[in-house]
Amino acid sequence: MTLTYHAGGDGIDDDCPIEQVRLTVLPTNDPSLPALTFRTWVLGVASCVILSFTNQFFGYRTNQLSISAVSAQIVTLPLGRLMAATLPSRPIQVPFTDWTFSLNPGPFNLKEHVLITIFANSGSSGVYAVHIVTIVKAFYHRSINIIAAFMLSQTTQMLGYGWAGLFRQYLVDSPYMWWPSNLVQVSLFRALHEQEKRSKGGFTRLQFFIVVFISSFAYYLVPGYLFQRIAYLSVVCWIWTKSITAQQLGSGYYGLGLGAFTLDWSTSTSFLGSPLAYPGSSILNILAGFSLIVYVALPILYWSNVYDAKRFPIISSNTFDSSGQTYNISRILNAETFDIDMEAYNGYSKLYLSVFFAIVYGLSFAALASTLSHVALFHGKTIWQMWKKTAGGGHLRDVHTRLMKQNYEAVPQWWFHTILIIVFGLALWVCEGFGKKLQLPWWGLLLACGIALLFTLPIGIITATTNISPGLNVITELVIGFMYPGKPLANVAFKTYGYISMVQALAFLGDFKLGHYMKIPPKSMFLVQLIGTILASSVYFGTAWWLVTSIDHICDPSQLPDGSPWTCPGDHVFYSASIIWGVVGPLRMFGKLGVYSQMNWFFLIGLLVPVPVWYLLRRFPDKKWIQHINMPIIIGSTQGMPPGRVLNYTTWGVVGIFFNFYVYKRFKGWWSRYNYVLSAALDAGVAFMAVILYFAFQSIQVLGPQWWGLADDDQCTLAGCPTAPGVKVEGCPVIG
Template sequence: MPSAKPGIFRTTLTRLCISHDSAEKTLAPLEDESLPDDGARWSAKPDVIESEKDLVTKVIHADDDPLLNPWTFRMWFIGTGLDIFGAIMETIYFFRPVTLDVSNIFLALLSYIFGTFLEWALPKTCFVGRWFNPHPVNMKEHAAMVVIASSGAQTALAVEVIAVQRLFYDSAPNFLVSILVVVSSQCVGYGFAGLLRRVLLYPTKMVWPSLLPMNTLLETLHRDRRETRHRLRFFLWILIAAFFWEVLPECVMPILTSVSVFCLAKQDSLIFTNIFGGFNGNEGLGVLSLGLDWQSISSKPWWTPLATLTNSLVGYIICIFLFLGVYYGNVWRAQDFPFLSQLLFSQDSTSSNYVLYNQTEILNDENVLLPSALETEGLPFFAGTYAMFLFTTNLAVTATISHLLLWNWDDLKTGYSFLSPSSVRSRDIDGEKDPHYQLMLRYPECPSWWYTCILILSVIMGLIAVYTAKSTLPWYGFFASLAVAGTFILFFGAQIVQMIGGYLHPGQPLANMHFTLFGYNSVIHGISMVQDLKFGQYAKLPPKATFCAQVVGTLVGAVVNYIMMVEITTNQRDILLSIQGTNIWSGQNIQQFNSQAIAWGALAKEMFSPGSRYGLVPIGLLLGFFPSLIFHTLHRAYPIIGFSKINTPIILAYAGILSVGISSSMISYFAIGLASQFWLRRWKPDWFVKYNYVLAAALDGGTQILVFLFTVSESPTKERDTVADPPNPFIRRIPTRLDQRHLDHDASHAVRNEQHRPLLILLSSQCVEVFQECIGQLAKSRPFDHVGVTICSIGLPPDALPHQG
């Protein structure tokens, strides 16, 4: 590191959130005892955190300095740069077997590093200093950078729609039309969300626990060092530890992603693989497998409320029994198809030969269903577990509606109060309002007409887009999708949107995808906007600054999302269309969306009508109303038993959670969540308040830094060396996860690139070779008939697995 300006590190330790020229505002020296340190702050043990207000006031400070200015050159420059970076990484992660997100913690750390560097490097005086470096990086400026970056660091459903057209229909709109589709579908949701701030943003009970690690990190970095030095030291140590730990599952010992004693004990059993396997995508349910890879676990269990965790655990257990019952009961011919898959299969499939459904044969040149061709080709099949996932999802959708109507009727009325003309300018306060929101009243709010204008402009752009993109969605279908979005933004639910679109536009899968795009994607991005507004509220960022940051971040991210998607779908086409993909690339999300578009868009009547093959799936919408009603009635009759804690939408949503991806981290997820939200929160509330969310932020930050470095450390080359199989015919070479970046999914041998490997990877490969020798010796005494089990097969190509046919 150059030492020409050693003060760069010192400025990060004594941070001022005011102008460089305000000498009278300087901090007292660290040895000054007039200001309490964080040890004094936490010396009195807090009571057990019971209410939402306890959580948001004890974990996050309810105070504000209105003099802090977020509007700087650094905010736009760093925020936009990280917006581009986040959009690139998010699109890459979307096409991985475990769909990861670019953590806002990671973006916050990068923005803090770059912001501190620019503060040190840019002049602080004269014209340059006044405009480009007016004061040290403060918390509000930092928060605005994060909002810009996070607004683009997501994969829009519109990009998914266009990817499906490229992969499965061999057609897609041009660049300008594609950008119009992406931007309009996202901004429609922003318009809706802005009008629903009363219920989704202002009340205290709208906690948004996922934001607590992020806001805690900002306070740790920017509040007085004498107050936060212990938490900052703790954060740095955990960040470093997480960074080095991730080297093990990512490179040295990828087996740590899924440790299954049962698979090791019974390596030749397909049943054991289906139940206990979970290393590869769509391999098995991962029952009792121990996942030690933090990027699969994530920080979510550290902040998910206990009630949500316990209901999720119930749903997870139900999912295991449902999936095993469907498959081994051979419901819907389940054993003629893969145990887990999101693809459509032909009726000619057998347990030893899976035949994909040829959807292009049943559609004409305009992608509309041909009844005569359907008679010849026959109806497609889902994997049995995926059909059950559709059923439980439908149950969860209507269970959510009934749950909110029964338990949150007053909130729903408040949510749609914007329809009343008298409430347009109202900004009333009552006892339910968040204490952080009350501090925000000093800043001018974004007027409702801003959001109304965004909504109107987005509708116009969207209407143009659906016609120029040849989506086959008529104008009345477009407006129907917007009506659905406006209704369900408080309820969520993608599948019901697809179902409505399927019955409104039968035989038109592209119309169904675009109906879902505007009917559901708008909901998702609307909720994302409210989350950013809540983040800004916790950070005391003025609402207009949050609004501008979101709009800029969304527009830039949309363009980058599209460009990256085109690049990936062009270069990885074959892998994205395969059943299992590799440990690095997977088309599971695209396949799932296309399968539902064909099923609901082209074949809804034939596949889901009463008495048809999957007639049970839509019946789930009717049945889903009853569980919430039953438990609400029981609560009214026996209020002291605790029926109010049973959340049927969460249980039913998790009853299909294992239908896709790598499932080996579930046990670790629930164990960490229960330890944090039950034991620490109840029995160690002082430690919980002080360190729990800092720990979550540090684990996410360290892991994402390491994963990012490994992602960019290797550059693919045209020349690839083939690694020969060892002499033992029952066992294949075990490659590391980084080797998998160059595996060809349909090759019979593993291939890898030896060029551009960092020294760390070369050294760790020797450790892997030693482990392979041990496995090879074990294989001599007991041949491995099924090498694809969790603990013994690390990323073999699909044709190495016996159950792949």
């Protein structure tokens, strides 16, 4: 979409150009409300610490648990009001200074609640670098200095502050960078805090939230515990119970999902998030790309047997050998050096992927390349104009930016630059010091930072306008794998510094935009984000270090006692990636020594595909629908598959189209009042029931009544079978 901005004669437009924002965010501010209060610190720090500890502690267990910030957002509201009702209000003087503060500066207000939620966001988002610490100690059984491990966790999380500071004026101040997912939070805050008069026969937003929350909470007991099978209902498999092809077509879990559906909200949102939070154009772009890839390209490629596709499942994220069996990494790994044993590799097999997984890799290459060209073509002029206006002291503004500039001091740019310099220096120390246990040289860190810097703005623009964020994990693994093969720890360290620093930058900027909408003082936002990140990183690391050093054989199911929950499923995936990309390496997958070297053409394809759309828009500027075609989103639509399933996408799309097209156009008043509140309430109900089910039953292995409906798959196990003649896989019939 090409961005243009029409301002009044004074350069200020009091009307936000995005309709969804106008319908959701109040164009007002009360700067007299206190924000960074004693209540904010107590409840914010407590939320951050509790969520950090809980999510990391249970992240190592077989039945993982992740508590989202929305849980803290709801719980802290009554706690804040309780503190406002009970704490003394007299001022307290800080010893040896003239500063005073109050434990109770008045009623618990919206701005305090927003900052507490930002604290909670820091605690709920995870620390990616902890995976490195875990695989070093629990999988590779090597030592790592505790200071180096701690600083690794801190620097990978903090480096993103530098990128956030560099691009804040483009991704926060611009009214066109509207961060759609924030509108769900804005609606929930308004529902929880605004006093409304109920209309006759209707609900206030808070009443509506409570009704939907209770309904969602109660209902999730069914798909979450009692009748898990209704999460994946694949009718075709019930009819053709012995046909591999029919199950490949009909399985919503293992196949193409024709005729499959779900009765579970969490299934619809588990990989793409709530469809109610997406712009309608983003939903159409995703569904267009998804349909072309899954229902056109995949059947052609699979049944044409491209890349020996029929030897492997039609959709799978596993790696395979030439006989169709799961690839046995231990056969080619030198246990002493953690490098590839070339003699064993040459005597075993090249590494194979399902044809769908191979195409997803190629499309991820294309999506990143198209992101650069799309942003250059469609947004380059506007970015240049914004840079010139900023350099000259002016800004493109809407009412929200104007109110923020009028009422509050901006965060000085040197704060971000200082953090960037300090954190980069510490990261360099971690990589080059401590015996170079991370294997990543100084030039690798520089290159990782360069990739993050290059992609933060273009991916930030895509995220801020579509609610979809292309990832850098594949490209970072690919680059370091080609340049520095045979170094698994260097591979994961490079990926973390390059990929996660960008993810953190976008998280910081997204929270800044939330504070922008809610009119939070920028310096208070910065301080809360900074301390929340440091605190969360410390708690995540401390919890992980404690567990991996105190639980014998953690993450090794073959050595753990029967029934032990400490199996670390997420870390196994991370470990496998370090072997595949760091030991086998992309040269033996996507290079001349691998099966999938043709996938590299996708870089060129991705770079070129936005050009025809850009040309059509210039040629036919009156055709408004053209400006909504977003090639990076179309190409990268299946980036969550696998592990995302077809059914996760189809039901997400159906719900999204219903609410963001039909309801939005026919019942705009209802949509503007309740749509985002509905999204928050459904998510919150599922989250709270999931927590209760985990602690009350699943954590102690009370898994519910044993019956047909308890299984969490769709009875389409044949959909994962090969169809090539003579391939023998356990549980599958052999095709003659």
